[in-house]
Amino acid sequence: MPELPEVETIRSALTLGSREAPSILERQICSVNLSWERTLATPSREEFERRIQGQRIQGTGRRGKYLILQLSQDFLLVHLRMSGDLSVVPTNKPPAPHDRLLIELEGGWRLAFNDTRKFGRVWLVEDPQEVLAPLGPEPLDEDFTPAKLHEKLHAHKRQLKPLLLDQTFLAGLGNIYTDEALHLARLHPLRKSNSLSAAESRRLWDGIRQVLKEGIRRNGASIDWVYRGGEFQNYFRVYGRTEEPCPVCGTAIARMVVGQRGTHYCPACQLLTLGDEKSPSDE
DNA sequence: ACGAGCGCCTGTCGGC
């Protein structure tokens, strides 16, 4: 379930606690139970178990789609990939079917990493930059400006859709939010990045920020078996709405495959030709 | 530099 807004929602829930579970902050780690070897990217299982034990969770953070837990000595980084989820459950609760890593905390609580498809990864590192260094800018940061996006777009000659999914270009967008941002910006997914006018780059900047903020405000999107109480799935404009009417113009939403990813767009609002570069509502 | 194809995994859904 992970794009930036979903990871942020989980980070927030773990930090603030909820009706069912307390905050993880200031809790000490008693032990861990790794049941799928490849979930742990680094270090070795033996070193992981030895090193993490006794450390206290002192803070939480997020960078792109990575969740960051600041421990007494190290940082625990978590990437949920396609189906990962993190939750706090009572220690006496039996493990759920796809729990891959259980982190036993003091006080009768456990942090459970559940991941049906086993793509998720966890790193225990001294310096988060070991893992996070390649990431592009954080889209909601103040220093991510329309001018900076425009400049970066023109440093490449790539299709917009795969470029926005590239985490070294920009950190945090996934398939849903990319489709939604491109629709808000009225830009075709296959437009070449260096063909955008300054006004179009600004529209894209606006679209990216708007859709990410809306996702966070609605606690992310909850699809299929993963439910976090998010509701953004009820507000998708194009994602997963093939053949349904575009909320702007009523044209049937189209689906194509770009870079092996299903891509949803309005064939009327998001033209590939130069026609949309001077659309009337442009500012 | 860029894009396509595949692998990693499990589960669901629609068509026949």
Add this chain to the structure above:
DNA sequence: TGCCGACAGGCGCTCG
């Protein structure tokens, strides 16, 4: 009913 392919919120790799 059962089987089979398509598809799913991600990303690392190879190849041309």
